[in-house]
Amino acid sequence: MSTTRRGRRPGSPDTRAAILAEARTLFASAGYAGTSVRAVAAAAGVDAALVHHYFGTKDDLFLAALQAPIDPRQVFAPVAEGGIDGAGERLLRTFLSVWDDETTRLPLLTMVRSVFDPERQPLVRDGYMRVVLGPIGTALGVEDVELRMSLVGSQLMGIVLARYVVQVEPLASASHDQLVAAYAPTLQRYLDGVLG
Incomplete structure (x- = not known):
């Protein structure tokens, strides 16, 4: 009997780190307005939904890219x-x-x-x-x-x-x-x- 896996999409700390690295690069080069979640996802080779899964909104992703110690x-x-x-x-x-x-x-x-x-x-x-x-x-x-x-x-x-x-x-x-x-x-x- 086969079981269907439910829950979160599989990911790893390496995937999260790759998304964050690409986000930093894109935000630094194109600024906030010139960077989209889709562009970050494409650069990291993942689906945009996975970016949202790890980071939430574009503002949340931006704060993570800044490495701000507070929100x-x-x-x-x-x-x-x-x-x-x-x-x-x-x-x-x-x-x-x-x-x-x-x-x-x-x-x-x-x-x-x-x-x-x-x-x-x-x-x-x-x-x-x-x-x-x-x-x-x-x-x-x-x-x-x-x-x-x-x-x-x-x-x-x-x-x-x-x-x-x-x-x-x-x-x-x-x-x-x-x-x-x-x-x-x-x-x-x-x-x-x-x-x-």
Whole structure:
């Protein structure tokens, strides 16, 4: 009597790794918008359903390709839930809590340093704007979202470089309250204030 195998489609860690390697290559060369799940599947020699099986949505695949130690969609959701008023402060406090946590800081530093690798720039740039900041701005109802969120992003990247990469003092040892007092009003103006 023959039995029909039911359940998940067979795969292996090697298949998952191959999909991820092709995804990194395609996202890095074509960016988020220029890469499809079908293209990743074709490059890896698998069916698109298997990509979805291992990684879920295109955003999930993209985050896996970034090797992000956190899912920014979950971490930053409370920023948007509170509405536009005070969003600059909530965003900064959440951002600092992620970066000051040792378990997330080291992998994030690796990711930030890869910005200087020309092959990885599109991957990191798209990840930062498409998966982290863009959805926050959209959820907050920010006008001219691309411009305003790129301004927010430039401020946050400046903090990362000065505080965590170069460790400029006294910025590197400043408390969250000190940083919030200095930066949150600027972030809030980028979100809903007059720009020029």
